[in-house]
Amino acid sequence: MEIDDPRPVPEPALLPAPINGSGSRPGILPRAHLPLPDPNAGPAPTMLRVERLNLFYGGKQALSDINLQVAPNSVMSFIGPSGCGKSTLLRCLNRMNDLIENVRIEGRVLLGDTDLYAPETDVIALRKRAGMVFQKSNPFPKSIFENVAYGLRIQGQRDRTVLEEAVETSLKGAGLWDEVKDRLKDSANGLSGGQQQRLCIARALAVNPEVLLMDEPCSALDPIATAKIEDLITELKERLTIVIVTHNMQQAARVSDFTAFFWLGKLVEMDLTERIFTTPRVQMTEDYITGRFG
Numbered sequence: 001m002e003i004d005d006p007r008p009v010p011e012p013a014l015l016p017a018p019i020n021g022s023g024s025r026p027g028i029l030p031r032a033h034l035p036l037p038d039p040n041a042g043p044a045p046t047m048l049r050v051e052r053l054n055l056f057y058g059g060k061q062a063l064s065d066i067n068l069q070v071a072p073n074s075v076m077s078f079i080g081p082s083g084c085g086k087s088t089l090l091r092c093l094n095r096m097n098d099l100i101e102n103v104r105i106e107g108r109v110l111l112g113d114t115d116l117y118a119p120e121t122d123v124i125a126l127r128k129r130a131g132m133v134f135q136k137s138n139p140f141p142k143s144i145f146e147n148v149a150y151g152l153r154i155q156g157q158r159d160r161t162v163l164e165e166a167v168e169t170s171l172k173g174a175g176l177w178d179e180v181k182d183r184l185k186d187s188a189n190g191l192s193g194g195q196q197q198r199l200c201i202a203r204a205l206a207v208n209p210e211v212l213l214m215d216e217p218c219s220a221l222d223p224i225a226t227a228k229i230e231d232l233i234t235e236l237k238e239r240l241t242i243v244i245v246t247h248n249m250q251q252a253a254r255v256s257d258f259t260a261f262f263w264l265g266k267l268v269e270m271d272l273t274e275r276i277f278t279t280p281r282v283q284m285t286e287d288y289i290t291g292r293f294g
């Protein structure tokens, strides 16, 4: 759906709704992931903060006035119809849009205290802090070992023992070690699609990111490989923060603590996943999650 669609976009509902019990809706039943917030607690800690973000591809506006916060050690899903700006926003979170010509960005994105778009920000260092996994796994045409060691090697790490330890830890972290430990020198291209995707996750983990950005990481995978990645997401949030773009609402309901629903480049509603899928505050969110459009 294009951003110039004439239908009006509702006013965004940005802050989690007050707790007033949960309704229930047949169909998608999310797991409860995080305890509901204490209404008397102080401001919640934030890993990522998006403030008044607008993004233009040439003359075309793809994101409008996005305000969003992602809590540390949580999983946030971005959902919404095709073309609503999910991937564009995800790429703003580690400046991957810099690689696209004619992109203009207004507003701020903060990773911890770092203003991502400040002139002094080191983009290479930033992308180590916020790693990315894409829809289509993209291992390098190298061995399994070298794929995972790659990020450390370009940081100048030469110590074989350090590299071996990091490769093992990262492959274990990505749930792949047992499947590949006896063939680390084999080409990564010989792995199955699901294994290649976990290898790409291991490659991202090797440089110890604080945030993992995942753009439809399971869309090319079968249900078994998808389940492994989903389990991995739940394990990984113990040590980092994850933002995932998904077309699969059941997946959003299964893996994420928070869900943000976008339409036509605007954030319509963000809340605890449990509430988005049971008692959304905006009619359009309800229409989308119940399959009335999209």
Ligand SMILES: Nc1ncnc2c1ncn2[C@@H]1O[C@H](COP(=O)(O)OP(=O)(O)OP(=O)(O)O)[C@@H](O)[C@H]1O
Pocket: 001, 002, 003, 057, 062, 080, 081, 082, 083, 084, 085, 086, 087, 088, 089, 100, 247
């Ligand atoms: N490189 C680009 N140049 C110009 N326009 C782009 C570019 N990438 C995306 N767009 C446009 O920006 C809007 C948002 O696209 P984006 O891919 O972020 O949406 P999405 O919600 O991730 O879609 P999908 O679910 O289909 O991947 C769309 O209208 C798209 O056509």
